[in-house]
Amino acid sequence: MESYALLIAATLNAGTVLALASLGLLINEKAGIVNLGAEGMMLCAAIAGFAAVVHTGSDLLGFAAGIGAGALLALIFGALVIWLNTNQYATGLAVSLFGAGFSAFVGVGYVQQKMPERLQFEIPWLTDIPLLGPALFRQHPLAYLTVLLALALIWFLYRTRAGLVLRSVGESPESAHALGYPVRRIRLLAVVAGGALCGLSGAYISIVYTPLWVEGMVAGKGWIALALTTFATWRPARVLLGAYLFGGVTMLQFHLQGDGVEIPSQFLTMLPYLATIVVLALISTNPQWIRINMPASIGKPFYPGA
Amino acid sequence: MLKLEARPQPSTAWTYGSPLLALVVTVLIGVLLFVALGKDPVAGLRVFFWDPIKSPYALGELTVKATPLLLIALGLAVCFRSNVWNIGAEGQYVLGAIAASGVALMADKGSSSWIVLPVLLAGVLGGMFWAGITAWLRDRFNANEILVSLMLVYVAVMLLSFMVSGPWKDPQGYNFPQSRTFDAATRIPRLFAGSRVSVGIFIALAGVACVWVFLFRTRAGFAQQVGGLAPAAARYAGFSSRRTLWVALLISGGMAGLAGALEVAGPIGQLTPYVPAGYGFAAIIVAYVGRLHPVGMVLSAVLMSMFYIGGELAQSRLGMPRSLTGVFQGLLLFTLLACDTLVNYRVRWAK
Numbered sequence: 001m002e003s004y005a006l007l008i009a010a011t012l013n014a015g016t017v018l019a020l021a022s023l024g025l026l027i028n029e030k031a032g033i034v035n036l037g038a039e040g041m042m043l044c045a046a047i048a049g050f051a052a053v054v055h056t057g058s059d060l061l062g063f064a065a066g067i068g069a070g071a072l073l074a075l076i077f078g079a080l081v082i083w084l085n086t087n088q089y090a091t092g093l094a095v096s097l098f099g100a101g102f103s104a105f106v107g108v109g110y111v112q113q114k115m116p117e118r119l120q121f122e123i124p125w126l127t128d129i130p131l132l133g134p135a136l137f138r139q140h141p142l143a144y145l146t147v148l149l150a151l152a153l154i155w156f157l158y159r160t161r162a163g164l165v166l167r168s169v170g171e172s173p174e175s176a177h178a179l180g181y182p183v184r185r186i187r188l189l190a191v192v193a194g195g196a197l198c199g200l201s202g203a204y205i206s207i208v209y210t211p212l213w214v215e216g217m218v219a220g221k222g223w224i225a226l227a228l229t230t231f232a233t234w235r236p237a238r239v240l241l242g243a244y245l246f247g248g249v250t251m252l253q254f255h256l257q258g259d260g261v262e263i264p265s266q267f268l269t270m271l272p273y274l275a276t277i278v279v280l281a282l283i284s285t286n287p288q289w290i291r292i293n294m295p296a297s298i299g300k301p302f303y304p305g306a
Numbered sequence: 307m308l309k310l311e312a313r314p315q316p317s318t319a320w321t322y323g324s325p326l327l328a329l330v331v332t333v334l335i336g337v338l339l340f341v342a343l344g345k346d347p348v349a350g351l352r353v354f355f356w357d358p359i360k361s362p363y364a365l366g367e368l369t370v371k372a373t374p375l376l377l378i379a380l381g382l383a384v385c386f387r388s389n390v391w392n393i394g395a396e397g398q399y400v401l402g403a404i405a406a407s408g409v410a411l412m413a414d415k416g417s418s419s420w421i422v423l424p425v426l427l428a429g430v431l432g433g434m435f436w437a438g439i440t441a442w443l444r445d446r447f448n449a450n451e452i453l454v455s456l457m458l459v460y461v462a463v464m465l466l467s468f469m470v471s472g473p474w475k476d477p478q479g480y481n482f483p484q485s486r487t488f489d490a491a492t493r494i495p496r497l498f499a500g501s502r503v504s505v506g507i508f509i510a511l512a513g514v515a516c517v518w519v520f521l522f523r524t525r526a527g528f529a530q531q532v533g534g535l536a537p538a539a540a541r542y543a544g545f546s547s548r549r550t551l552w553v554a555l556l557i558s559g560g561m562a563g564l565a566g567a568l569e570v571a572g573p574i575g576q577l578t579p580y581v582p583a584g585y586g587f588a589a590i591i592v593a594y595v596g597r598l599h600p601v602g603m604v605l606s607a608v609l610m611s612m613f614y615i616g617g618e619l620a621q622s623r624l625g626m627p628r629s630l631t632g633v634f635q636g637l638l639l640f641t642l643l644a645c646d647t648l649v650n651y652r653v654r655w656a657k
Binding site for chain 1: 310391393443446447448449450452453454456457458460461464465467468471472587590591594627629630631632633634635636637639640643644646647650651
């Protein structure tokens with residue numbers, strides 16, 4: 001039983017990485033922009049966050065550096081896509097390729113570096129509850145903030161005027177423009193906010209999830225986060241749920257390896273990627289279902305007056 | 307304020323000028339980067355643009371790296387022109403390498419050198435199979451080909467890791483995860499003594515001709531591109547979008563698999579975990595910088611090969627990380643996309 005509590009704890013930890021990035025990408029996509037650069041932004045944020053912690057010893061500054069790195073790359077992406085009308089897919093790919101190269105380049109000197117002693121977080125009293133304590137109440141504070149963030153995003157998107165405007169920009173930029181909303185500025189804000197969250201997720205990876213720096217350490221989590229928005233049919237609550245589900249799949253492999261299951265480790269490592277493919281196929285089978293839920297202008301450029 | 311004004315027609319001059327301008331901008335940023343890091347920018351320019359072409363041997367190495375890039379990019383160009391977003395060429399390349407190795411490992415001392423043909427064929431089929439999974443999931447389940455093809459890269463790399471550390475591990479390999487060195491008979495024939503250039507370059511150049519004919523001189527190739535440019539028109543003309551999807555993915559998967567086969571049976575000579583060298587991703591940039599045109603991609607493949615060799619030389623001679631290559635590749639794609647704005651827009655100064 002104790003090992004299941006640990007599995008749940010590890011699942012929440014891995015799910016937090018995916019949830020942060022995927023919620024960020026959801027904000028982008030609600031405004032009509034797909035950013036395939038998630039992986040690259042997360043890699044740059046991971047090294048920025050790691051380097052900041054190594055040099056300053058402060059986790060908070062590390063997260064800030066990660067957010068900054070993600071937002072900066074997203075700003076470049078947004079400027080190209082929104083003001084120069086470049087192809088969203090190609091530009092996102094450029095962010096991912098550049099991010100992979102640049103993070104490896106900058107990170108060479110950090111490969112063997114160690115961060116200051118990691119703190120063990122726990123919520124007093126609650127942590128002593130048998131099973132539930134170790135399963136739920138020994139997470140990094142960001143893990144709980146992520147849940148709050150998802151709730152805040154639901155409130156923002158569906159209960160505020162600004163959220164309505166954001167969604168209208170994603171559904172029909174022409175109408176939003178006709179009503180006098182600055183479509184491109186709103187899209188840029190959404191892109192930068194999404195980049196900041198991807199950055200926070202990247203920094204969480206190198207500071208909390210696996211506290212070290214290795215080239216390419218994000219290992220496809222940015223792409224899985226992209227798939228999650230489709231899986232969740234663009235609903236924040238389902239994004240959160242999906243993130244924990246995939247976090248669980250990621251952690252299951254270690255659990256199975258620990259249990260001495262006779263499967264070569266490579267096949268277990270494949271699991272999250274295979275699961276993503278299978279889930280994507282299942283959820284996309286009904287094109288009607290996707291079309292109803294998907295922001296209508298996703299992937300399409302908008303230039304006022306054209 | 308600067309304003310963009312749509313051109314009535316895309317500018318032909320900028321279609322060709324934009325990659326050159328992008329290269330100039332990338333080089334300028336590179337020079338600034340070298341200065342900022344306290345390195346001699348002239349030495350930097352030399353390792354990237356002069357050393358790779360200064361001797362026959364260097365030119366040979368340039369060709370060795372340009373060959374897989376060109377082959378993969380040719381297939382991707384067909385895909386991108388058909389509006390099929392296959393970004394998992396790296397995985398198809400790896401599967402091609404695995405399948406080719408399967409045949410190559412069957413060879414022994416008595417094998418005739420004709421075994422090279424089945425080795426290459428296996429590579430093509432391996433790549434096609436991997437791309438076919440993406441096509442099938444898109445066709446049957448409407449699953450996004452960008453995400454599926456990319457996820458399959460990770461799966462392919464894990465499969466490779468399993469093969470070389472499990473069933474195909476060399477028993478005399480000091481426990482390194484790699485296959486035994488392939489028998490000499492499977493080696494792709496080389497063109498000259500003392501250089502690693504093989505007949506692969508001729509295969510790639512034949513590929514250039516075939517793709518050119520396919521795209522610009524056949525009805526099937528035309529149908530592919532109409533599907534990409536104007537899906538509604540393609541439907542009206544009776545061109546099947548499912549066919550477009552399958553053809554695009556099978557061609558690009560086959561080309562990437564062929565590149566993988568040429569690589570394991572050529573310069574590498576065994577299956578190792580180092581087979582995926584990022585060529586599948588770099589080829590995306592090759593395809594765009596070459597304007598998705600077969601001839602243009604010959605030039606951009608050579609350029610990208612210079613980036614690879616320049617990165618290696620910058621590491622050994624200037625003490626810089628080899629990942630410099632990736633930085634410049636990414637920068638080139640960024641600047642190209644920005645410069646491409648000039649193809650469709652005029653920049654005007656407006657108050």
